[in-house]
Amino acid sequence: MKSLMNSQLGMFEETVLDFASKELVDNRQDNDRFPFGPLFEEVLRKARAVGFFSVTLPEELEGCDMGTTELCVLLENLCRSDASLAAVIFTDTMAKEIVYRARGFLQLKELLPKVSEYDGTLLACQALVDATQAIGLSAKPERAADTFSLSGKADYVVLGGIARNAVLAARTGGEEYSFFLVDLAGDGITKSEPVRSLGLHACPAVDISMESARGALVGTEGEGAAYLERVAGRMNAAAAAMSVGVMKGSFEEAVSYARERQQGGREIVNWSEVRRMLARMAVKVKAADMVVTEACRTAEDNLPSWELGAKTAALFAGEASVELTTDGIQVLGGNGYMEDYGQEKRFRDAAQIRCLMGLAPMRELYLMGKVLEGEPLY
Amino acid sequence: MFSNNGDSSLLEREPKFRDITCSLRSVNKLPGAVLKETEQLVATARRFNDEVVRPQALELDRMKHEDPDYLPWDLVEEANRWGFYSMFIPKLFGGHGMNMPGLSYVLEEIGSGCTAISNLIGVHYLGVATLCGSWNTRLMNKIMRETAEGEKTGKPCLISLAITEPGAGTDTEEVDLVARAKVTCHAEKVPGGYRLNGRKIFISNGHLSTWHMTIAYADLENPAETTVMLAVKTGMDGFSFGRQEHKMGQKGCPASELIFEDCFVPDELICFDAAQAARYSRSMTQITAQLLDYVLSASRAGVGAFGTGVARGAYEEALRFAQETEIGGKLLINHEWAQCLLAEMYKNVALARLSYIETNYANGMYGLFKLLHYKPLFYYMKYLPQSIIDKYLEPLMNLDVTTWFFRKLYFDWQKDEEYQRTSGWASMSKFSGTDAGVKNSQLALELMGGAGVRTDQMAEKHLRDSKLLQIYEGTNQLNRLNVFKCLIGRSAPQARLFED
Numbered sequence: 001m002k003s004l005m006n007s008q009l010g011m012f013e014e015t016v017l018d019f020a021s022k023e024l025v026d027n028r029q030d031n032d033r034f035p036f037g038p039l040f041e042e043v044l045r046k047a048r049a050v051g052f053f054s055v056t057l058p059e060e061l062e063g064c065d066m067g068t069t070e071l072c073v074l075l076e077n078l079c080r081s082d083a084s085l086a087a088v089i090f091t092d093t094m095a096k097e098i099v100y101r102a103r104g105f106l107q108l109k110e111l112l113p114k115v116s117e118y119d120g121t122l123l124a125c126q127a128l129v130d131a132t133q134a135i136g137l138s139a140k141p142e143r144a145a146d147t148f149s150l151s152g153k154a155d156y157v158v159l160g161g162i163a164r165n166a167v168l169a170a171r172t173g174g175e176e177y178s179f180f181l182v183d184l185a186g187d188g189i190t191k192s193e194p195v196r197s198l199g200l201h202a203c204p205a206v207d208i209s210m211e212s213a214r215g216a217l218v219g220t221e222g223e224g225a226a227y228l229e230r231v232a233g234r235m236n237a238a239a240a241a242m243s244v245g246v247m248k249g250s251f252e253e254a255v256s257y258a259r260e261r262q263q264g265g266r267e268i269v270n271w272s273e274v275r276r277m278l279a280r281m282a283v284k285v286k287a288a289d290m291v292v293t294e295a296c297r298t299a300e301d302n303l304p305s306w307e308l309g310a311k312t313a314a315l316f317a318g319e320a321s322v323e324l325t326t327d328g329i330q331v332l333g334g335n336g337y338m339e340d341y342g343q344e345k346r347f348r349d350a351a352q353i354r355c356l357m358g359l360a361p362m363r364e365l366y367l368m369g370k371v372l373e374g375e376p377l378y
Numbered sequence: 379m380f381s382n383n384g385d386s387s388l389l390e391r392e393p394k395f396r397d398i399t400c401s402l403r404s405v406n407k408l409p410g411a412v413l414k415e416t417e418q419l420v421a422t423a424r425r426f427n428d429e430v431v432r433p434q435a436l437e438l439d440r441m442k443h444e445d446p447d448y449l450p451w452d453l454v455e456e457a458n459r460w461g462f463y464s465m466f467i468p469k470l471f472g473g474h475g476m477n478m479p480g481l482s483y484v485l486e487e488i489g490s491g492c493t494a495i496s497n498l499i500g501v502h503y504l505g506v507a508t509l510c511g512s513w514n515t516r517l518m519n520k521i522m523r524e525t526a527e528g529e530k531t532g533k534p535c536l537i538s539l540a541i542t543e544p545g546a547g548t549d550t551e552e553v554d555l556v557a558r559a560k561v562t563c564h565a566e567k568v569p570g571g572y573r574l575n576g577r578k579i580f581i582s583n584g585h586l587s588t589w590h591m592t593i594a595y596a597d598l599e600n601p602a603e604t605t606v607m608l609a610v611k612t613g614m615d616g617f618s619f620g621r622q623e624h625k626m627g628q629k630g631c632p633a634s635e636l637i638f639e640d641c642f643v644p645d646e647l648i649c650f651d652a653a654q655a656a657r658y659s660r661s662m663t664q665i666t667a668q669l670l671d672y673v674l675s676a677s678r679a680g681v682g683a684f685g686t687g688v689a690r691g692a693y694e695e696a697l698r699f700a701q702e703t704e705i706g707g708k709l710l711i712n713h714e715w716a717q718c719l720l721a722e723m724y725k726n727v728a729l730a731r732l733s734y735i736e737t738n739y740a741n742g743m744y745g746l747f748k749l750l751h752y753k754p755l756f757y758y759m760k761y762l763p764q765s766i767i768d769k770y771l772e773p774l775m776n777l778d779v780t781t782w783f784f785r786k787l788y789f790d791w792q793k794d795e796e797y798q799r800t801s802g803w804a805s806m807s808k809f810s811g812t813d814a815g816v817k818n819s820q821l822a823l824e825l826m827g828g829a830g831v832r833t834d835q836m837a838e839k840h841l842r843d844s845k846l847l848q849i850y851e852g853t854n855q856l857n858r859l860n861v862f863k864c865l866i867g868r869s870a871p872q873a874r875l876f877e878d
Contacts, residue, residue, distance in 0.1 A: 036444045128828025156828055196440070198823075198831040198838035263548045264876055265558030272878050273855050322820060329845055333547050333853055334580045337626055337846050344626035344845075351823055351841065352831045359827035361715055362705060 001076065001241075001293050004069055004300075013073050019050060020081040028082045029339050031202045035194040039162065040085075040202050041118075047085060048118045053092055056234070057100060062112045062121065068234045068299040068310075072241035072292060079245025080252075083349040084202035086242050088122070090356065091158040091203065094235050095123035095167040098179055101230040102219025107181055111165060124159035124166035124184065128205075128355045135177055137170035139215060146217040148172070148180060150210045151188075160184060160206040161194055168208075168215070169224050176222035180215030188213035199348030232357070233307030236314040237295045239356040243317035244292050246353065247285040250328030250346040254278060257332050257341070268331075277327050284324045288317040305376050311367050312377075318354035325350040392869050397799055400739040408742070409756040412477045419480040422460070423487035430456055435492035435630075439839055442629035447622060450630050454498060454586055458534040462499045464526045467506065468750060469759050469767055470775065471519055472526030477756075478676070478747040479738035482683035486731065489687020490694065493815075493843035494630030496684055501582040501631065504677045504851075505537030508591040510746060511673040512607055512649035513784040519775040521589050521609060528588075538587035539673075540578040540610075540636050547580075550593065551674065551852045552860075553667040554876050557602035563638070565594035565606040565651075571644040572596075572606060572651075577620070577637050580850070584634025585619050588612050591649065592636070605666045607649040616641030627842025657782065659790050668789055671801045674852065675737070676746045678804035681851045682734035685811030688847065689730055689818035692840040693723040696822040699829065699837075710825070719825055723818045730814040733807040740803045744796035749787075802864030805857035812847035812854060819844045 005013070023043050024031075031040040047053065056071055057063025064070075071093065078086040099108055112121055136153040154160075154168050166184055169177045184191070192207040219227055255278060258269035268274045295313040298306035325347040329336035336343040354360060371377050389395035396403075434453065441448050457463065466481045467473020481503060489496035506525075509518055521537060528535030541550045549559035563576030574594055584590070589611055596604035610617055620635030648654070650669065655662045697720055700711040710716050742751040749755060759767075774780050819841035823830040830837040848854045859875065867873035 126828075128831070156832065196443075196833035198833070198841065262560060263546070264555045270878070273859075277855075326816065326820075326845070330848060330853065330855075333849055334542065337849055339624040339626070347845065348626065348838075348842065351820070351838075355823070355828045355831055359705065360824055361719075362827075365715070 001069075001073060001289065001296065004293055004296055009070065009073060012070060013077055015050070016074050016077040017080075019047070019052075020078050023047075024078070024082040024085060028342060028345065031082065031084065032339075032345055034201045034204060035196070039204070043085060044088065044118045044122075047089070048121060052085075052089055053118070053121055054096060054112070055089075056093055057096055057108070061096075061100070061105070061108050068237050069296040071234065071238050072296050075238050076241040076245035076248070076292070079242045079349075079353075080249040082202075083242060083246055083346075083353060084200050086245065087127075087200045087203035087349075087353070088159065090235070090238055090242065091125055091127045092122050092163070093238065094127055094231060095125035097231040097234065098125070098167050098227050099123075099181060099218050102179065102223070102227040104181075104218050107216065107218065111181075119162050120164045122159055122163035124157050124163040126154060126156060126168065127158045127357075128156055128352075129358060135169050135171055137168060137210060139170040139172045139178065139180060141172070142214075148215045148217055149212045150180060150182065150215045151212055152210060154208045154210070156195060156205045157208050158203060158205045160208055161191060161204055166208075167218065170215070172221055174222070177224040178221050179218035179224050179227060181218055182210075182213060182215045184208070186214050197352065199345065199350075199352035229307075233299060233310045236307070236357055237292065237299060237310040239353060240288070240292045240295060240310065240313035240317040242353045242356070243314070243321035243350060244285065244288045246346050246350045247281075247288060247317070247321045247324045250325045250343060250350075251278075251281045251285045253341060253343055253346075254281060254328050254331040257335070261332075274331060277331060281324050281327055284320040288313075288320045291316055308367065308370060308375055308377060311363065314357060315360060315363060315367070318350075318356075318360060321350040322354055393865070394795075396795070397802070397865065400736055400743065400799070400803070404739040404742055407753065408751065409753050409760075411756070411760060412479070412751075415477050416480045416483055419465075419476060420483050420487060423484045426457075426460055426462075427487060427491040430460075431488055431491035431495050435495065436833065436836070436839070438492070438494065438630040439833070446624050449585055449632060450498065451586070453495060453630070454534050454536070455532065457495075457499055458529055458532065461529060463502055463534060463536060464529045466503060467522045467526060469762070469764060470771055471522035472768075472772075473522060475759055478750065479735070479742060482679050482734045482738055485680055485683040486687040486690065486734075489684045490691040492630065493684055493688045493691075493840070493847070494628040496687055497582060497628055497631035498586070500680050500684060501538065502536045502587070503680065504539045504582075504673075505587065505589065505591050507673045507676045507746060508539045508607070509537060509589075509609070509649065511669045513781060513788055514649045514654075515775040515777075515780045515784060517609055517647070517649055519772065524588070534586075535589070536583055536587040537589045537591065538581055538583045540581045540584070540590045540592040542578060542580045544577060544579050548853055548856050551670065552856060552876075553602050553663055553670065556605075557600075557663075559601060561595050561598055561601045563592075563594040564598055565596050565608060565643075567596060568642070571642055572608060572648065574608060574610070574616070574638040574641040574643055577635060579620075579633075579635050580623060581634045581636050582631055582850070584636055585622060585632045590617075590636060592638075594638075596652065602663045602666065603661075604652060605662070606651040607669075608643045609647040609649055610636075610638070610641065610643060611647075614641060614643070626845065627839065628846050658785055665789050668792060668797060671797045672746045672788065675741055675797075675800035675804040678808035678851055678857070679734045679737040679741065681847060682730065682737065682804075682807030682811030685808075685813070685815035685844070685847050686727060686730040686734060688815040688840050688844045689723070689811070690727045692815075692818040692822040692837055692844070693720070693727055695830075695835065695837045695840065696720060696723060696825045699826045699835070703829070716825060719821060723821050726814040726818050730807075730811040733803075733810045737800070737803040737807040740800045744792075745800040798864040798868065802861050805852070805860040805864070808851060809848070809854040809857045812844070815844035815847050816841070
């Protein structure tokens with residue numbers, strides 16, 4: 001992202017890196033023990049205090065009015081140290097963006113500035129599920145305007161166990177779906193224990209069952225897919241930036257280890273097979289970084305079809321990060337497989353980040369569909 | 379027209395005909411009962427999966443995540459009750475004497491349910507193979523009969539291999555590298571035995587094992603020529619367990635630290651050292667390399683089977699998910715791309731399996747268990763009553779001349795081409811199988827998306843479990859170099875190894 005840096009963005013990046021080094025690095029292993037250890041609530045409070053939640057929203061909504069580039073800088077640099085906080089911010093941002101882009105300014109205004117604790121401001125959503133997958137909730141209108149009764153199951157609601165409110169998709173009849181803002185402390189809602197998962201342990205999810213629970217319609221009925229599409233460009237760029245951040249962390253750790261560790265009487269960085277593995281990692285991380293930078297640049301300039309570029313960036317960086325972090329462990333050998341070096345966590349987190357925004361093969365098919373419809377790819 | 383008369387040199391060209399026809403040449407020589415035995419073994423492993431592995435795999439993973447110091451004694455005792463720890467120990471040494479290639483099939487089956495549990499069984503045979511590779515028949519008889527006795531008494535007696543050190547992982551598995559390594563595990567010769575000092579790390583099943591086949595060095599400055607293999611028993615003075623590693627996966631199988639502080643190991647527990655090697659024609663370094671090759675040629679086929687197993691487990695979870703999940707208005711299994719992806723995964727499993735099968739054919743002809751596959755001996759041992767074996771044959775194992783004979787056969791009379799074939803195939807099986815394991819686990823997640831990262835869907839556990847396989851038993855990089863050394867470099871006079 002270097003080529004996009006100006007003094008303001010540079011200062012922001014330093015703030016993020018400073019926060020990550022002070023608040024995330026030392027306790028990375030302990031924080032990752034959730035649910036068998038405590039949630040890093042103090043970190044969440046501090047992250048809110050420095051304004052990392054709601055960064056893309058306007059100031060009236062507790063936000064910083066930042067764009068796609070700033071969001072990417074924030075998430076990427078957090079992910080270099082620990083991707084869980086970035087995943088919390090990603091989920092919250094995605095939920096809020098859906099409401100905001102559905103002309104839900106007033107809904108958010110009513111919700112956000114009232115609360116003093118971080119859990120009140122956070123919004124949960126199904127960040128790993130896309131519209132092509134079956135939606136388990138159905139909604140029936142109630143008497144009050146824009147209020148619906150929701151029943152069914154919503155699986156893997158990220159932050160569902162800690163956020164007060166969630167943005168959930170439900171069908172109101174036909175094939176189309178709508179988004180609803182749901183108070184998770186309301187009646188008719190049962191949450192599971194935290195769902196154990198591959199990575200991002202400190203960004204937990206729950207399964208939610210609903211029996212006539214109340215939900216406030218977001219935007220217009222049946223327009224869920226359109227709202228998701230409105231946020232897709234920005235959130236795909238954000239997901240790509242997270243993958244790049246994890247890749248940078250893994251690459252840097254691998255290089256540092258290879259310079260120190262000796263086998264066969266010399267530092268392993270001086271064995272050409274190890275050096276070539278590092279070189280292939282370097283190619284992947286640099287290429288992914290350039291792709292995300294380009295996605296941000298086109299987003300800032302609002303160039304035609306910039307969203308398509310952001311989607312390719314997420315697919316490319318997601319795949320590359322899974323490959324890179326696999327080698328990131330391999331360079332460290334047995335040590336890479338142990339929790340002490342952080343490489344195994346990056347391997348797990350990268351694979352989970354790749355699932356953000358839905359099933360990768362379906363996203364690929366959707367992307368190609370757009371290209372075939374005539375949307376310019378480059 | 380169809381003849382190779384007078385031109386046998388054609389068959390000596392690379393790839394050498396003998397290297398690529400292990401299965402073809404084995405089939406007629408193999409005792410027919412091997413097939414029947416293997417059927418029984420696979421059926422037993424599948425029943426074990428149904429009754430023990432699948433119901434417990436996720437809970438074992440969870441318990442170890444919650445309490446990193448937890449030790450799965452219940453599972454080890456259950457596997458012991460099923461006879462898995464004596465199943466492949468020859469009847470001569472008190473075991474059930476099932477054919478050794480059958481172990482790989484069993485490890486694949488159990489690995490498809492849980493790699494950690496497959497390791498709880500398979501790694502014991504790494505210890506067994508190390509003990510057998512030394513051909514110290516007196517110690518083989520003593521230790522393996524304790525394992526067999528442990529099955530009868532219900533007290534498992536597992537055997538581990540302790541080789542990796544904090545500063546030397548890859549180095550310890552390759553004689554050319556260990557010569558330059560920073561090893562620290564010191565076996566100092568003292569009257570009546572050795573005094574052992576140092577630490578071993580990442581020892582699979584360490585905390586659960588009774589015996590530890592420990593590799594140490596009499597001269598830390600010259601480890602390649604002074605390797606000592608000692609049998610250390612849990613509870614001996616000066617030997618203790620350190621921490622268990624906090625691993626990403628295979629959580630159910632502990633990776634232990636072993637600590638030796640002035641641990642005296644008497645001469646009768648020395649499997650192999652330079653003094654014992656002096657009776658044979660090759661140098662100490664060469665014999666050490668042969669010994670390691672015999673062990674690794676057997677154990678790497680086993681790791682290939684672990685990889686095949688986890689690749690299959692990931693495939694099976696992906697297939698189940700595709701059959702029950704609707705995406706875009708139709709079942710995932712009816713999307714053409716998903717069908718091709720599942721076919722790719724199926725192929726990865728099938729080819730990984732073929733590579734460990736071919737390795738075991740090579741081992742059966744030239745490797746650790748070549749005698750056991752000799753038809754007359756196979757049937758003799760299979761049908762001779764155990765009481766007769768114990769009364770008349772067992773005492774022979776305690777004679778020096780028996781050790782001498784087996785070492786002559788295995789060390790002095792082994793041809794270079796034989797170890798190249800077994801070792802080369804074993805390395806190919808190791809990295810093919812384990813790469814397939816990681817690849818299929820990643821493909822399963824690709825197909826399952828967000829559902830795949832949930833622990834209760836198993837696929838993510840397969841991914842975590844699979845990654846270790848590319849690292850232990852020699853990293854896949856070292857195994858590639860071994861293929862180069864055994865099967866490629868020999869025909870390239872310019873080739874030099876480890877001289878980057």
